[in-house]
Each structure stands twice: as structure tokens, then as C-alpha cells.
Amino acid sequence: MAVIPKFVGARIKRREDPRLISGTATYVDDVRLPDTLTAVVLRSPHPHARINSIDVAAARSAPGVVAVLTGEDLKGKVGGIPCVAPAEHIPFHPLLAQGKVRFVGESVAVVVASDAYLAQDAADLIDVDYDPLDAVSDPEKALADGAPILHEEFGANLATRALIPNPAVDEAIAKADRVIKFRIVNQRLAPVPMETRGVLAQWHQASGQLTLWTSTQIPHLLRSALAAVLSLPENRVRVIAPEVGGGFGAKLNFYREEALVAYLSRMLGRPVKWIERRRENLATTTHGRDQITYLEVPVKNDGTVLALKAKFICDMGAYLQLLTPAIPGFSGLMMTGCYKIPAMSFEQVMVFTNKMATDAYRGAGRPEAAYIAERTMDMVAAELGLDPVEVRRRNFIPKEAFPYATCAGLVYDSGDYNAALNKALEIVDYPKMRAEQAEALKHGRYIGIGIASYVEICGIGPSAMLPPKVPGWESATVRMEPDSRITVLTGISPHGQGQETTFAQMAADAFGVDIDDVAVVHGDTAIVQYGVGTFGSRGLSVGGTAVMMSVGKLQEKLKKIASTMMEAPPDQLTFTNRTVALKSDAAKAIPLQAVVDAAYGWKMPIPGMEPGLDATSVFEPTGCTFPFGTHIAVVEIDPDTGVVTFLRYVAVDDCGNIISPLLVAGQVHGGIAQGIAQALYEEVVYDENGQLVTATLMDYAAPRARMLPHYELAHTVTPSPLNPMGVKGVGEAGTIGSTPCMVNAVLDALKPLGVRHIDMPLRPEKLWRAFKDAKKA
Amino acid sequence: MFPSQFEYHRAASIKDALDLLKQFGDDAKLLSGGHSLIPMMKLRLAQPAHLIDVTKIAELRAISESHGKIVIGAAATHDTVANSDLVRAKLGLLAEAAAAIGDVQVRNRGTIGGSLTHADPAADYPATALALEAEIKLDRDGGSRAVKAADFFLDLMTTAIQPGELLTQVAFAPIPSGTGYAYLKYPHPASGFAIVGVAAIAALDRSGKFANLRVGVTGLGPKAFRATAVEAALAGKAADAATIAAAASKTADGVDALGDIHASSEYRSELARVYARRAIQAAVARAKA
Structure with a gap:
């Protein structure tokens, strides 16, 4: 009999794909x-x-x-x-x-x-x-006196305000060597599923x-x-x-x-x-981002960041959708990034404008936060004449410090930020690349190297972190059918992520069966027990943990039954090759089917035991996971046209243990595409009168393959202690790391011109103007 | 995206198409690929009562060589043109421009006649048709006439085609050997159309001076045009980088440049100058090779 291989960690092709690529999948319109x-x-x-x-x-x-x-x-x-x-x-x-x-x-x-x-x-x-x-599309103008009021009953366009004060921030500002101030914009994006x-x-x-x-x-x-x-x-x-x-959150x-x-x-x-x-x-359909951030960054001359003070103007649009005012909170809480910044404070002003509502979009608050943190690091480096790598190293949370309680009150589960940074620097050969950059400049070629070391928050999470009607737990039922095939009913509702593959890998290994023996069912409230959903890269870490809890319950029951049949203690038994076998001697085994027959049979081997093989579990995480990584982009900018050419794109992501390498690569690819698109191409444009300018895909620049670089992917592995698989989540990481990375690369290329910042999207025209203005000056 | 009601007619021959055009007059639109027309109909910006599909007329799909000219049927798709051995061998510039249009789906359906007739200011073909001095054949009931590309594009989406006329063929003189060419395009990041596209053809004499130069520009203004000031500035001049650059700086002179969120008129004008310079240089490099 052929030996059934292990599936977790193997390069398994997505089991969803045949129906998707053959055009036989059933969408709503079908x-x-x-x-x-x-x-x-x-x-x-x-x-x-x-x-x-x-x-x-x-x-x-x-x-x-x-x-x-x-x-x-x-x-x-x-x-x-x-x-x-x-x-x-x-x-x-x-x-x-x-x-x-x-x-x-x-x-x-x-x-x-x-x-x-x-x-x-x-x-x-x-x-x-x-x-x-009269209409208002600019959230800062919407706050001004005399602005057109959207909802007269509120008397103004303020939807709500969030304030996290901290006197230590003002103390840091007072005693800092310098205080760097700047304004950055995370522009409005359309998710475009x-x-x-x-x-x-x-x-x-x-x-x-x-x-x-x-x-x-x-x-x-x-x-x-x-x-x-x-x-x-x-x-x-x-x-x-x-x-x-x-879906991408929309x-x-x-x-x-x-x-x-x-x-x-x-x-x-x-x-x-x-x-x-x-x-x-x-x-x-809801848009994403649309946050303006005013930052004050007190620093020491050696590059140590003493605090972060931010004021956000967050554009809600005309109405509040399900989670609209909750999204900016993540931007504030995560804006200190990978850094041991001792104090932070922020004010968020959320504003009604004559635009579609914003809400979650891939990353939902964390891309904005990573953009703040990583632009801050480059701003500090530029201001102090330091290498951006050095500034990051100086401020990193050291790996010994985990679990690490941030000044924002979050607890980062695990991390080794230097390891990811070092690996990315090695792949790109950083010193050599810097030398090439300097040499190129002598010949009038503008090469830029951009670094972003990001951390994000995933696997939400403790329900207390979410509004009452959107809890943080997740459910799973695992059933072994009478023919010993397995059905997994998951409360998450994947829509492209690939849990039909990952959950099957996990269940197959747990029961020693083939991946084709597992069916994963989701997305129907009449079939699946109540669940929460797929968002915030929680499918595997939260939904997967619920699956493993139910798997464990079934394993226990099967072992109990088998132990009476095999006359061996349950803890000596294991599942392998469609048998239940002695751990110490795989030859001493009985077919899994025999145990299943007993469980479903007329006569349970264990008197009083409930027949059937069905277990339901709900997992409520005690904390969130914090995936991280470093992305490095190398670009060249044509001074005559402002056109950006990609030379390298290296992504080192740490999402903990990897169940399915191909799925991880796919998520990283797609995430980087959307992140680079924010950096360079995409923007939902309403004119000042509130008309939507980017009303079709002839105007809204969703990225195409030809507009993206070749990706060089690598990983470090720092397992999360918060779930049995040690996973963290990877659905949004690419989006979060790539935007600041690409912006930093482009602005690094423009550094010889004395340019510090240009707001996204970095359209070629803006870069061409930077060259033109520099020539004039 | 649901068009208003219309009647679809599949023309079996040129005569059939002309008869249908005569019958329905202004209520009819010709369908030849439909990549611009159908979206406008779905948005109900266009509501023709009759569509006359000319893409199934066999003689309109053919590419042939006759009387020393390469003749391309109006319903030849961009993909057919881009991959035609004849076009690639003798009209390389046209093949390159065809390959730069849109994406695979667009190239599989869009046609040269449809593109030229629509005269989108950002379409790729017009710049090439101008640089190659194409001759455009217009058939009408009981006759036909040939219009030079230079006389064909009148204004924004406006051509010399008269009511009752059907664009049936585009004829090109083959590019002589020793003549260099290039089509350089800055694609619109959303639509894939040309924000600026420049087609250049250059031949040099034995002393390395321009013996012939034609430059077609699309995307910049309301219609594609020949950069005659650039051509004149380089006539008989040495094909060196400085001379070319000085001449190319005239590319946008006198053009009422278009602008949108992705490229203002000022930037578009600069792109036209840069792309003209580079296209001419590339054509010269090939002429020398």
C-alpha cells in the first residue's frame, strides 16, 4: 500500500483552482x-x-x-x-x-x-x-466653518473623534535634539475585486x-x-x-x-x-484608506526616536458602513511599527464628505500605519544624514523583548526584526547596491533603494478588540463520515484565500489520510455553524485553530475507541496511512475504517459513549499575531519622463510557520501588487465639487502585470506562541510592506534633488516635476 | 451596463454593408470590433438602433500585397496585423504598433478599420498610418475614393468619412530596406491607450544625413498629426543626438495638448518631445544597422 505523504508544509496546488480556471465555479450571477x-x-x-x-x-x-x-x-x-x-x-x-x-x-x-x-x-x-x-470632497475643508453640511442634524461634518493623549509625548518633544514634522496622505483607493x-x-x-x-x-x-x-x-x-x-475587505x-x-x-x-x-x-462599493496624517517626531541626533505624535484626518465619506469609523484605530495603534518608541499619542478626526463611505481595504488601517512608521524612519535618516538601515536597527524592538508590550498597549507575540532585515539586505547585496547607486548617479542615472520593515496585526482576535456584533472568535466542525472521509465546516468564509486547501492539508495529516479524503465546506449559514468571517488575515490563525481543536476532539474519541479494539492505551496511538497504529510499532495497526465503523455502528465498543464522529469548537484567541518582514525595492527613475523602472524587488516575510508555501507566495504576490499600486498608480479622485473622476477602469489605474516588478521572495520563520500551528497570517502582509518600500525607493532616488517627500500615488508626472523644479533651483 | 434596444445586422459583403448603411442612415453604426462602441452603448452614451457588423466580410479581413502595396482589410484584427508575416517583413512599424495596442483581448477583436474610423485621439494606429503615409480606401454605393492619412484625421473622433461611406482597406507602401523605424508609446496606466505615442521612420544618406523622415504623433492633441516642424528641422541634417534633440523639442509646438489626472497637458507635451526624440533616435539606429 502506498504511503500517504504529509501535506502540511508541502507545495500543494490550490484545490479551489480547477473550478476557477475552468470557468465552472458558481458565482452569484451563475x-x-x-x-x-x-x-x-x-x-x-x-x-x-x-x-x-x-x-x-x-x-x-x-x-x-x-x-x-x-x-x-x-x-x-x-x-x-x-x-x-x-x-x-x-x-x-x-x-x-x-x-x-x-x-x-x-x-x-x-x-x-x-x-x-x-x-x-x-x-x-x-x-x-x-x-x-454645494458639496465638499476634501475632509479638511469639510471641517472648516461654512462648509456644506451633509447631515444637518449633527450641525457639522464631524462624525467622531478619537483621542489617545500621553503627556510623555510632549515631554519627549521638549527634550529632543530635533523634532521632525511632516504631513503624509494615504490616498483613497478602490478595492476593485x-x-x-x-x-x-x-x-x-x-x-x-x-x-x-x-x-x-x-x-x-x-x-x-x-x-x-x-x-x-x-x-x-x-x-x-x-x-x-x-473581497479585499470591501x-x-x-x-x-x-x-x-x-x-x-x-x-x-x-x-x-x-x-x-x-x-x-x-x-x-466601499473605498479604502483616505487618511491625512500630521506627524511630530522627536529624535535624538543618533537616530533614536523618542516618541510619535500624530493627528489624523480620516475621511468617512457620506455615510458610515459596517466598520467605517473603526478602521483608523488600527492606523493609530500600529503606527510605532517595529520600533521601541517609548511614547505615542494621537488624535483622529473622522469627517463626513460627499463621497462613498470608506471601510476595510486589504490591510485596513495597518498599511496606513506602516506607511507612517516607515516614512518616519526614512525622514529621520534623511534629516540626520544616517543610513535608513542604521536608523531602523537603532530603533528595532530587540528579539529578546518578546512578547513585547508597545506604548500603544498592544502585545506583540513574537518577532525578530533584524533577522528579516538582514536576510533582505543580503539578498539584495546592500553595500554593493549602494555603491552601484552612487556610481550611476555620476552618470546622471537616478537609482533609489527603498526599505520597509513592517509589522502588522493579524489573527483578530480577542473579541474585546472588535465591536460587539463583530466578535473575534471563530468556529469549526470536523466530521468523520461513515466512509472515514472528513468534512470540515468552517465559520470563516474564504473568497480566494485558499482554506479549502490549507484546512485539508491540516486535517489530512492529523488523521493520516489523503488530502482528497477531506472536504472543506463554508459560506452557507444553513449548513455551517455560526461563524464570523474572513478578514484581517485571521482565517488560518483563528479559523484554523478552531479546526485543530475539533480535530483534536475527534482524534481523542477515535483513539479511545481504537484503544479498546487494540488493547493499547490511547496515548500510545497515532494516525498514519489510514490506520490507527502504535506509535512504537506502526506494523501494529488497525484500519481507520474499522474504528469509524465502530463509532457509527450498532454497538459502541465503549458503553455509554455517544455514537458518531462529529466535533464542534470555537476558538477565541487571547491575543493577536504580529507578522513582520522587510521589503527592499530598487528602482531607477528616468529624469526626462519621471517613469519608474523596477530593478529589484525583494520581500522577506515572516508569517510564522508556513502550512502551504504556494498559497503564501500567492498572497505575497497579490499583496505586493496592490501595495505597489497604491504607491505608484491608484487613486480614487473626486473633484473639488464631489464628482467622481475615476468612474471607470479607463480612468482608475488598477495594476496590470506589466506594471509590476519581478518578485524575489524569502522568509524567516518566527512561530507565534498563540496558536497550535504557530502561524501568524499572510493575507495582507504584502500590501503593508510594499507601499512604504516603493515610496521610500522612489524618494531615495530623488534624494540628490533635495526632495524629502511627495504624496502618493507617485505618478511619473510628479517625479518629472521634481526633476524640473530641481533644475530650476 | 445594458444597452438600449438595437437590431444587429451581419453584413455578408461590402455591398451588403453599404446597402444597410443606406437603408438605416444615421440610425446605424458600423461594428468592427466594438471595443469603443460597445462600452459607450452599455453606458447608453451611444444608442444606435442598428448595428452593422462588417467583421465577417471575408474580403475585409484579408492582408495582401498588390501593385507594390501592402493592403490591409479594414476588419483585420490587431492581432492578425501584428502577426502577419507579410506585415512583419515589409511593414515592421505597423506590426509593432499593432502589438502595442491594448491587451490580448482587445487585439483579438479590435480592427484597423474600426480604430481608424473611430479616430480616438489616443489610439495607436493613427500615428503609424500618418508616418507610413497610408492610403485609406472609402467605399460608397457606386464608387470609392482614396484618402491620404494626412487628410483623414480632421478633429477629435472626426474623420473624412462621409455618411454612406465604409472604410474598406488601408494601403501602405512597404518600408524600403535600409530605412529605420520605431513606435514608442507611453501607455495610460488605466486604459492602456497612448498618453503619447510616436511613430518615426528615418532613412539616411551616405553621409549620415536625413534623406527621409516622417514622424506621426498620437495622444497629445485632439487628433493624431505629423510632426512636420520636426521633420522640416531635420531635413538634410546630420542624424546626431544634439540635432535630433533640438528638432524634437518642436514636437508639441502649436498643439492644443490634452490633459487628465494621469498626465497634464504640460507633462504630455514634454512626453511628446521626449518620445519623439527617442523614436527618431531609435529609427536612426535601425537605419544604420
Whole structure:
């Protein structure tokens, strides 16, 4: 009999991929139910306007139209979209605008018709009488006196304020050799998942049940929210996240259309489908980032950073989505990065503007934090004439100091920041690269070397770190079926991350079976026990731990049963090659199937033992994991055009132990792509009047392969002590390390021009201007 | 993204297409790839009642050599042009420009006739058609006429095509051996169109002076144009770096440059000068090789 290999740590191809690359996966739009109606949403062309009246008569009588609804029709019949994060002012967030529109793309009316073409024809017939109002798109201007007010009931555009004061910071500023002050911007980004949002709702009149297929990262949380908004019992609501084509945080939310389409299906007694168009996706799916940070950094002349003081202006957009005001908190808490900075303080001012709401986007607050920390290190180096490597080394938290309590009150689980930095420096051959850079400059070539040593927070986590309705625990059921195949039901809802592969690797090894003997099931609230979801790189460290807890319970039961059959103590037994064997002598074994037969059989070998092989566990972490690493980019800038050419890109990431090397590489690749895109290309642009300029992918510069470097990937391995696998999470690391790394590289190339900082995205035109201005000076 | 209702007609022949054009007049749009038209229809910015698909007309898809000219059918896809042995051997500049258009999906559907007819100010082909002095054949009911590329592009998305006319062929003189060429493009980071694209063809005499130079520029202004000031400044001049650079600095003179968030008009003008200089230098290097 062939020996079954071990799968954990092996280069296993993703088990999800065959259906994805063969085009046979089932996304929301692939779910076809008889008699389905199509909804089309009419949206505001205005950033800010009063709605005087809406004439829907012509639309209602148009061919194929079944219903046309406006905000007035929904008043008192359905709740608003919830924001579960605490904030001083949470505006009512209607499914369709009521009285006013507050951003371009805000839903104003919905048409339901027999097909999308007729629905759109009818939507074109709706006559909305708008009274345009002054709009504000700049969050700093929104705070000024006389700014147009979005929500009159609050009297101003302030949504909420967070203040973490610390007198030690001001003391540090007073006694510092120097205080470096600067302002940096993390610009607004659009997540642009390949699959846009989409919803299909089916109301079963006879049983009073609702089934909702939606492209979401959080089917269970969404079920709770949906039931509340529609006043339905939760056990009558089933949410299915079928194949989800990317979320990046944007689908960690509950959107107007999810409630609206469900409402319509119940109202009409027929299935209703709405599929988001790309233009809608760019305008009405949550955006990320959009933070302005003013920093004061007191330093000693040797490069020691004494404290960090920050003021953030955070753009919320027009309404608060599920977690909108919670995201900036991570930027503040993580802004001291890998460094033993003794004190920090921050103020965050969160502001309403006439723009789409911001919320989680890959990294969600930590890319902003890493950008602050790593730009700070380079600013300190530039100010003091020190090598950026030296400044980082001087300030690193030493590896002996872990677990390390930061001045922000977080406890970093484990780390060895120098090891990752050293490995990256070695791969790139740093001294040689610096020499080449100096030599090139003599010939008028501008080469830049950028370093970012990042740490981020993953595996959230203790529930206390999250709002009450978004807990931090995760669930898993592991079942051994009567044929000894294994089913894993996970409460996370992967949408591209690959847990169907990693969890199968883990379960297969634990029971000594083949990976093909394991099926991983997720994303259906009627099948899977209540869970939380996939976000914040928590799938493996939190969801995986729950899987391993259930695996452990099953192993224990199987060993107990086997021990009576084999007359050996349970702790002497192990699972290998589809047998239960003596640890000391693998030849003394019985088939796993025999033990399973006993567990499911008429006669349990152990009197009183519950038949069946099924275990459910919930894991609530005691702390978060803190992956880290160092990225180094080498670029050359063409002084005539400002065009950036990539010479090297080295990423050394430490995500603890690695279960699935190919998946880790994939996550790092994608993360770096999105991070470099923030550094160089992407920006959601609203003009000063609130019009969305980047309304299509002809204007919004999502990265293409040709716009990215070749990646050289490596790892250090510092296991986390907080979970049995020793893993940390890697879903966002690439995004977090690469943005500051690339910006530092470009600005390093511009250093001979005396340039200290340019805000992202570093479009070639901005760099060309830097050369031009330097020539003038 | 759902267009309003339209009727689709697949033209079987040029005559068929012209008859349909006559029948439906302004209510009809020609479909030849549709990579610009269909998105506009999906946004309902264009709402033609009739689409006349000309891409299935066999004679419009052909690439051939006749009477010393390379003749490319209007419905030849960018991919076909880029990979045609004939085009690669005798019209290398056109093959390079075709290969620089959009991405694989666009090149598999988009056509040379569609691109030239649409006359997007940032399209790649127009610069090449100008530099290669293409002759564009327009058929109408009962006749046809040939229009020189220089007379074809009139303004932003406006060409010399009259109502009832169908662009059927583009004819090019082969690039003589010993003549160098280059198409250099700065792609728009979102759309992949040319923020600036410069096509240059250069031939040198025995003393290394320009015997012939043609420079086509796309992306900079409302329409593609020949950089005649640059060509004139280099006529009969030595093909050295300084002379080329001085001449290329005139590339954007008198052009009302476009601008967007990715490239202002000022930057775009500078890119045109830099890319013209580099394209001419590259063409010269190949002419010498």
C-alpha cells in the first residue's frame, strides 16, 4: 500500500483552482432560479442635492416592469444600514435616498423588471427633480466653518473623534535634539475585486423563509444584520456566499442592495437579482484608506526616536458602513511599527464628505500605519544624514523583548526584526547596491533603494478588540463520515484565500489520510455553524485553530475507541496511512475504517459513549499575531519622463510557520501588487465639487502585470506562541510592506534633488516635476 | 451596463454593408470590433438602433500585397496585423504598433478599420498610418475614393468619412530596406491607450544625413498629426543626438495638448518631445544597422 505523504508544509496546488480556471465555479450571477426578476438601481449623478420630487409614473408603466420604489416607499417599512463601530454621530443610512443625496452613485430608486434591459429602459424614464447643493470632497475643508453640511442634524461634518493623549509625548518633544514634522496622505483607493457585488434573494412565502445569495466575506454576520433590518427571525434567514471573486475587505460589509433585494423579493414573492456593474462598483462599493496624517517626531541626533505624535484626518465619506469609523484605530495603534518608541499619542478626526463611505481595504488601517512608521524612519535618516538601515536597527524592538508590550498597549507575540532585515539586505547585496547607486548617479542615472520593515496585526482576535456584533472568535466542525472521509465546516468564509486547501492539508495529516479524503465546506449559514468571517488575515490563525481543536476532539474519541479494539492505551496511538497504529510499532495497526465503523455502528465498543464522529469548537484567541518582514525595492527613475523602472524587488516575510508555501507566495504576490499600486498608480479622485473622476477602469489605474516588478521572495520563520500551528497570517502582509518600500525607493532616488517627500500615488508626472523644479533651483 | 434596444445586422459583403448603411442612415453604426462602441452603448452614451457588423466580410479581413502595396482589410484584427508575416517583413512599424495596442483581448477583436474610423485621439494606429503615409480606401454605393492619412484625421473622433461611406482597406507602401523605424508609446496606466505615442521612420544618406523622415504623433492633441516642424528641422541634417534633440523639442509646438489626472497637458507635451526624440533616435539606429 502506498504511503500517504504529509501535506502540511508541502507545495500543494490550490484545490479551489480547477473550478476557477475552468470557468465552472458558481458565482452569484451563475445561480439561476425560475421566474427571477432583475433589479436596476437608479443612482444620483449629484454629489449633494435635495430631492424635490421623483416621477416614476412612466417607469411603472414601462414594458416588463413589476415594481418601482423610491425612498419614500420604504419609509417605516425597513430599517437602515447598520454601523456597528462606535461613533459620536451615526447618520440614518437608508436603502434608497430620502430627501437628499449625499454622494455620486447614492441609490435613489429601484426598478424591478423581467430582465435587466427592460429594467434599465424603465430606470431611464424616472424623472428626479434635484436641487443641487454645494458639496465638499476634501475632509479638511469639510471641517472648516461654512462648509456644506451633509447631515444637518449633527450641525457639522464631524462624525467622531478619537483621542489617545500621553503627556510623555510632549515631554519627549521638549527634550529632543530635533523634532521632525511632516504631513503624509494615504490616498483613497478602490478595492476593485474581479467579481463585483451581486445579490439574489428568494422569499419562500409558505414557510416565511428568506434565502439570500450574496458575494460576501461574512455570511453569518450578514444574516444577523439582514434579519434585524427586515425584522425576520434569524432562523428563517439563510445566507449563502457562493464562489466569491475577491473581497479585499470591501465585502466585509452589509450593503443597501443586500437589504433592498431581500425586501423586494419578499414584497413581490419572486426571486430578485441585482448584479453590480463595474461603474457602480467603483462608485458605491466601499473605498479604502483616505487618511491625512500630521506627524511630530522627536529624535535624538543618533537616530533614536523618542516618541510619535500624530493627528489624523480620516475621511468617512457620506455615510458610515459596517466598520467605517473603526478602521483608523488600527492606523493609530500600529503606527510605532517595529520600533521601541517609548511614547505615542494621537488624535483622529473622522469627517463626513460627499463621497462613498470608506471601510476595510486589504490591510485596513495597518498599511496606513506602516506607511507612517516607515516614512518616519526614512525622514529621520534623511534629516540626520544616517543610513535608513542604521536608523531602523537603532530603533528595532530587540528579539529578546518578546512578547513585547508597545506604548500603544498592544502585545506583540513574537518577532525578530533584524533577522528579516538582514536576510533582505543580503539578498539584495546592500553595500554593493549602494555603491552601484552612487556610481550611476555620476552618470546622471537616478537609482533609489527603498526599505520597509513592517509589522502588522493579524489573527483578530480577542473579541474585546472588535465591536460587539463583530466578535473575534471563530468556529469549526470536523466530521468523520461513515466512509472515514472528513468534512470540515468552517465559520470563516474564504473568497480566494485558499482554506479549502490549507484546512485539508491540516486535517489530512492529523488523521493520516489523503488530502482528497477531506472536504472543506463554508459560506452557507444553513449548513455551517455560526461563524464570523474572513478578514484581517485571521482565517488560518483563528479559523484554523478552531479546526485543530475539533480535530483534536475527534482524534481523542477515535483513539479511545481504537484503544479498546487494540488493547493499547490511547496515548500510545497515532494516525498514519489510514490506520490507527502504535506509535512504537506502526506494523501494529488497525484500519481507520474499522474504528469509524465502530463509532457509527450498532454497538459502541465503549458503553455509554455517544455514537458518531462529529466535533464542534470555537476558538477565541487571547491575543493577536504580529507578522513582520522587510521589503527592499530598487528602482531607477528616468529624469526626462519621471517613469519608474523596477530593478529589484525583494520581500522577506515572516508569517510564522508556513502550512502551504504556494498559497503564501500567492498572497505575497497579490499583496505586493496592490501595495505597489497604491504607491505608484491608484487613486480614487473626486473633484473639488464631489464628482467622481475615476468612474471607470479607463480612468482608475488598477495594476496590470506589466506594471509590476519581478518578485524575489524569502522568509524567516518566527512561530507565534498563540496558536497550535504557530502561524501568524499572510493575507495582507504584502500590501503593508510594499507601499512604504516603493515610496521610500522612489524618494531615495530623488534624494540628490533635495526632495524629502511627495504624496502618493507617485505618478511619473510628479517625479518629472521634481526633476524640473530641481533644475530650476 | 445594458444597452438600449438595437437590431444587429451581419453584413455578408461590402455591398451588403453599404446597402444597410443606406437603408438605416444615421440610425446605424458600423461594428468592427466594438471595443469603443460597445462600452459607450452599455453606458447608453451611444444608442444606435442598428448595428452593422462588417467583421465577417471575408474580403475585409484579408492582408495582401498588390501593385507594390501592402493592403490591409479594414476588419483585420490587431492581432492578425501584428502577426502577419507579410506585415512583419515589409511593414515592421505597423506590426509593432499593432502589438502595442491594448491587451490580448482587445487585439483579438479590435480592427484597423474600426480604430481608424473611430479616430480616438489616443489610439495607436493613427500615428503609424500618418508616418507610413497610408492610403485609406472609402467605399460608397457606386464608387470609392482614396484618402491620404494626412487628410483623414480632421478633429477629435472626426474623420473624412462621409455618411454612406465604409472604410474598406488601408494601403501602405512597404518600408524600403535600409530605412529605420520605431513606435514608442507611453501607455495610460488605466486604459492602456497612448498618453503619447510616436511613430518615426528615418532613412539616411551616405553621409549620415536625413534623406527621409516622417514622424506621426498620437495622444497629445485632439487628433493624431505629423510632426512636420520636426521633420522640416531635420531635413538634410546630420542624424546626431544634439540635432535630433533640438528638432524634437518642436514636437508639441502649436498643439492644443490634452490633459487628465494621469498626465497634464504640460507633462504630455514634454512626453511628446521626449518620445519623439527617442523614436527618431531609435529609427536612426535601425537605419544604420
